[in-house]
Amino acid sequence: MKEQRREFLVNSMQSVGIVLCSGSLMSLLQACDMNEDPVNTNLNTEPFLIDLTKPEFLDLQPIGGAVYYNEPSANGGNDIVIIRLEQSKFLVVSAICTHQGCSVNLPTIDQKTLVCPCHNAEFSPLTGEVLVQPKQGIATPLPVFRNEFNVSDNVLTIYLPIKS
Numbered sequence: 001m002k003e004q005r006r007e008f009l010v011n012s013m014q015s016v017g018i019v020l021c022s023g024s025l026m027s028l029l030q031a032c033d034m035n036e037d038p039v040n041t042n043l044n045t046e047p048f049l050i051d052l053t054k055p056e057f058l059d060l061q062p063i064g065g066a067v068y069y070n071e072p073s074a075n076g077g078n079d080i081v082i083i084r085l086e087q088s089k090f091l092v093v094s095a096i097c098t099h100q101g102c103s104v105n106l107p108t109i110d111q112k113t114l115v116c117p118c119h120n121a122e123f124s125p126l127t128g129e130v131l132v133q134p135k136q137g138i139a140t141p142l143p144v145f146r147n148e149f150n151v152s153d154n155v156l157t158i159y160l161p162i163k164s
C-alpha cells in the first residue's frame with residue numbers, strides 16, 4: 001500500500017510535468033511514510049506476550065474483533081485496545097481518550113469507530129486517528145503501540161510504554 005502510494009505520487013508528479021527539487025520531493029515522501037506508520041518509537045517500551053488462544057481473547061479471532069487489555073506495569077496502568085485488522089495484522093492503541101481521559105468504547109457491528117462516550121470524539125479503528133472531534137476542545141490521535149504477531153504459535157507481542 002505504502003509503495004503504491006509512493007509510486008502514485010511520483011507518477012502523478014511526472015505526468016503533469018511538475019518539477020520539484022529533490023529536497024521537496026523527499027520531504028513529501030517522508031511525510032507519506034510518517035502518516036502510514038504512526039507508532040511512537042520514542043517511548044521506553046517493554047514487550048508483553050499475549051497468547052491469543054486464551055478464552056479472554058476469543059473476540060480477537062474474527063477480523064474486526066476487539067478487546068480491552070490491561071498490563072498494570074505498562075501504559076500508566078491504563079487499558080489498551082487491541083483490534084484485529086487482518087489475519088496477521090493488529091492495531092494496538094491506548095484506550096484513554098486524548099481529550100479528557102475517558103475510556104473509549106470498543107468498535108461494534110453497529111458502531112465501527114472507537115467512540116468516546118464523554119464528549120463523542122471518534123477515533124479510527126484502523127489507525128487511532130481522530131475522525132470526529134469532541135463537541136468542545138481538541139482530541140489528538142490515540143497513541144499507537146508497536147506489535148508483532150507470530151502466526152505459528154498465535155502469540156501477539158505488544159510493546160507498551162513503561163515508567164523509566
Ligand code: FES
Pocket residue numbers: 097098099100101102116117118119120121134139
Ligand atoms: S474525554 Fe473523550 S471526548 Fe472528551
